[in-house]
Amino acid sequence: MLELADELVAARLVLHRLTALEAEIAHDREIVARAPELAASISERRAGIEEVARDLEAQWVDQGPLVSLWQRAVELAELAEGSGADSAEHRADVDQARLRVETARLVTRDTLDRLCSQREVLVDVLLAAPFDLPTPAPVRDDGRPEAGRRDALALLEAVDAARPRSSSVRRASGPSLVTRPSSSPASPASSASFPRSSSCRPRRRRRPRSGCSAPVCA
Secondary structure, eight states: OHHHHHHHHHHHHHHHHHHHHHHHHHHHHHHHHHHHHHHHHHHHHHHHHHHHHHHHHHHHHHHHHHHHHHHHHHHHHHHHHHHTOOOHHHHHHHHHHHHHHHHHHHHHHHHHHHHHHHHHHHHHHHHTSSSOOOOOOOOOSOOOHHHHHHHHHHHHHHHHHHHHHHHHHHHHHTGGGOOOOTTOOOOHHHHHHSOOOTTOOTTOOOOOOTTOOSSSOO
């Protein structure tokens, strides 16, 4: 009676393990099935982010002279104040230079809004993946185009980091989903060491014929 109870407990454990394995296999199959679509969705985000990065780089170049003039005007105003001269004219130049930079950065703000939208779409794609993928950091609240360009490059790095992981899921998970029976073909190494031919019969030791490439065919 006790032996029957032990067998019943063991059978239940085996059944529980089989159920868990079936659930894992189903989850792995879902991952493998969705991996190509996920990789394509991530790749689609790269073109939009690259466009925003190029726009920010162009704005960085265009605003460079304006920022230099602003800095120069500030330096002249400070020199005038330090020497005791009237700095009102220089302060007016500072205000005008600052206004030109701020006007140019209004366009940068619109570009940064586009970058934030691209990041939100990318994060939605990454979070919808059936496996964990790292999400990029938020876009910083910085109106300078060079700072936004760095954030755009960080998003591109996140895309490049997620694409190989998504593409390799099918190769990594595929073989583990299938359990080979005991009658599966031998490994390449064993097949290369002991090739079989039509003139060799298994489980019989005999002298080699001309069609047998191994010294002894088992």
